[in-house]
Amino acid sequence: MQRRVLMALLAGSALGGAARLAADQPVEIRISAKKFEFHPNKVMAKRGQPLVLVLTSEDRIHGFKMPDFGVRADIVPGQETRVPLMPDKAGSFTFFCDVFCGDGHEDMDGTLVVEA
Ligand SMILES: [Cu+2]
DSSP states (O other), rough: HHHHHHHHOOOOHHHHHHHHHHHSSSSEEEEEEETTTTEEEEEEEEETTOOOEEEEEEOEEEEEEEEGGTTEEOOOTOOOOOEEEEOOOOOEEEEEEEESSSTTGGGGGEEEEOOO
């Protein structure tokens, strides 16, 4: 009887540990770039949940800039650019291409929505 209770306690704490670990693991958000858009161009996140943006390009070098979080990276075709990001404030934040890529470059942007 005691042994069963102990096993249940052990199983419970193991599950709790796994849940905590999952919460601390960064969530990957994949965003691909091409003339003249990001896909997806709207991504959702939770405040306090660390992210890794995984950026790829389908055609040429683009830029990725999100001033509200001090993020800036080049997106090079054939590579994955991984950008760690801690969304520590709620709101809607714009990201955009900051490498001139042709007519339409000015409209190449998207939004990160961080929910409280
Ligand atoms: Cu551009």
